[in-house]
Amino acid sequence: MLVRVKNSLLAVCFLLLLMPPSFAEAATHVEVAVDQLNIRSVPGTTTQIVGTVTKATRLPILQEQKEWTQVKLANGKTGWINNKYVKMIEVPQIKYVKSNVDMLNVRAEPNATAQILQIIDKNGVFLQVKKQGDWAQIKLSDKVSGWVNVRFLTETAAPAPKPVPAPAPMPVPIPQPVPIQTVPEVPSYPSDAGIGAGTIELTEGYDVYTAPDFLGTVIGQVSAGTIINHYGYAGGWYTINYNGTYAYIYKPIVPEDPGQTLPIEIPVTTTPDPVQQEATIRVKNADTNLRSGPGTTYPVVGNVQPGQIFPIVQTEGDWYVIRMPDNSTAYIAGWIVDRIQPVNTLPPSGGDTSGVGYNNGMIGNEKVYIYSTHNRESWRNIARNTQGSSVDDPEINITLVGKRLGELLQGKGIESMVNQDDFAQKLAEQNKSYSMSYTESYKAVMAAATTSPNLKYIFDIHRDSDEPRSKVALTLNGKTYSRVLFVIGTANPTYLENKKLAENLHARLEATYPGLSRGVILKGKNEGNGVYNQSVSEGSLLLEFGGTNNTLEECYNTAEAFADVFVNYMLESQIAFK
Secondary structure: OHHHHHHHHHHHHHHHHHOOHHHHOOOOEEEEOOOEEEEEOOOOOOOOEEEEEEOOOEEEEEEEEOOEEEEEOOOOOEEEEEHHHEEEEOOOOOEEEEEOOOOEEEEOOOOOOOOEEEEEOOOOOEEEEEEEOOEEEEEOOOOOEEEEEHHHEEEEOOOOOOOOOOOOOOOOOOOOOOOOOOOOOOOOOOOOOOEOOEEEEOOOOEEEEOOOOOOOOEEEEEOOOOEEEEEEEEOOEEEEEEOOEEEEEEOOOOOOOOOOOOOEEEOOOOOOOOOOOOOEEEEOOOOEEEEOOOOOOOOEEEEEOOOOEEEEEEEEOOEEEEEOOOOOEEEEEHHHEEEEOOOOOOOOOOOOOOOOOOOOOOOOOOOEEEEOOOOOEOOOOOOOEOOOOOOEOOOOOOHHHHHHHHHHHHHOOOOEEEOOOOHHHHHHHOOOOHHHHHHHHHHHHHHHHHHOOOOOEEEEEEOOOOOOHHHHEEEEOOEEEEOEEEEEEOOOOOHHHHHHHHHHHHHHHHHHOOOOEEEEEEEOHHHOOOOOOHHHOOOEEEEEEOOOOOOHHHHHHHHHHHHHHHHHHHHHHOOOOO
8 A cells, every 4th residue: 555655646746747837836927048039929930020038038927828928028018939948937926915803913033922023903004025834024114024924914905105294384473564566575584583484495405404403313405496385484494394294404594695695585375285296207228127026136027118107106225116007016226217206396305416517528428437426535645634534635636536547548539527526515515414425426427427328437536544555555667556446335236247347457457567456345335335326337436546645646657557457448348449
C-alpha cells in the first residue's frame, strides 16, 4: 500500500511538471526576455505588427492560445506575443483593505502575541503592503506599517483624496467707510498693528512657519506671484492657510523704507473658504514605468507616455500613488513627472522651482552644465572667512575652478555652460538656512535641463573639508594637483547610472594620472543630502576637488587633467560629436 501511495505522488509531481506555466502558477503578466519583441494583431509570425516592446517590459495577460498570449499594451490596445520570447510571472496588484470588525489590533509582527501598534475600526482604508501566510501588512502612515490577520480584512476601493479643511473664521474688525479714490493707496500701518483679513499678492518668495516666531518650524515656502488669502496681520506676520492649517509668513509693512517692495493689498469684502481641488501629475518621459510599490525594485505594472495626466491619490516618499482611468491605482516616481498644482492653491512645499533668473547667458545647445551648490567654498591660504569650521570667500572660491573647467571644455569643442549664481546670497536673501543649498541649486539645474535639450552631463564642483595635504594633494612630474573624489547619492533611484559614469572616469584618471582620483564613494540620506540633484540626469556627478588645505592653482591643474580625461571619454563614447 505504501509503495502505491509513493508511486501516486510521483505521478502527480510528474504531471505538474508537464503542465504549461499558465496552469502550474497563476501568471498575471508576461515579462519580455529579448531586446525587442513584436506585438502581432493575431497569433502568427507573419501577421500584422501592431507594436514593439523592449526587454524587461511587463504586460498584463488577457488570454492564451497555444503558443501565443494576448496582452494589453500601455496605450490600451491589445496584441499577441509568442510565448517562447517571454517569461510568465505573477505581479502583485495594489490592494486596499479595510477591517470587517471594530477594535482590530494592528501588530508589530505577523503573530498574535506581538506588540499592538494601533487599533482600527471598520471606517479606515489601508494600503496592503504584502501578505505572509495568514497575516497581511498594512500601511498605517507614511512611516509606520503593521500586521493584521487576513480573516478580519476585506478588499475595498482606494480612498478618495482627503479634502483640506478650511481654517475656522477669525474675528474681523468691522471696516469703517473710506472715501472712494481713483488710485488705491497702500495703508500705512505701524509694524505691530493688527489688521483684518484680506488677500495678499506676494512679490517674492517666503518661508512658511508653524508659529509667528523665527524660532518656529519652517513647513514650506510660498513663491513670488502667489495670491493668497490671509486672516490677519500683526507684528510683521501674516496668518495664512497652508495645506489646511494656520501658518505664518513674515513680511513687515514698512512704507517709509523706499528700498523695500511692499506686498500688494487687494481689499476684499469676504474671504471665501479655500476649495480643495485634486492635484495631478503630468508624465515627462516616454515609456515611463508604473510600479506596484514605491521603489524601482517593485514590479512594473504598466507604461505611460509623455503628456498623460493622472490624479494623485497620495504620496509615499518620492513616489506618487496615481489613479488610472479604470479607477485602479499605481505608483510612479516623482522625479520623472511634473506635479500640477490645483488652481487657487499653494505650490507644493518644495517652493518655487521655476529657475527664473538663473543661468544667465545659457544658449540652449550645451552638452555640459557646471555649477557649485556650495559656491563660496574656498581655501585656507586665501579665504577671508575662516570662523569655526567655515573656509569661505565671496569672490575667490570654488566657482573659479568650475569656470576654468568650462573654458577648457569649450576650447576642446564641447558646448558647456558654467553657472555663476551666488546660491549662498540667494539663501540669505530668503532667510533660508545653509541646509537648503541643494533645494536652491536644484532650481538652476532644472532650468538648465529645460533650456538645453542636449544636456547630458551635470557637474557639481565642491572642495572637501579640512583633510590633511597628504590625503588631498598629489605631485606628478613636478606638478601638484588637488586629488578629486567622486560622490554619488544613493537616494536617487537611478544612482547606478551616475555611479557607472563616475567609475569610468575614475579608471581613466588612474590610467593617465595615477593616484589623482580618490575613488567613488556612495552617500545615502543618513550621510548627507542623499540625492545631490543627481536625479536630473544619468550624467550627474558631484566632484570634490581637494580640500581646504589645497590651493586654487592645484585645483586648476586638476581641472585640466579632468578635462583631458573627460573629453577622451566623450570622444570614445561618441556622445558629444556628430
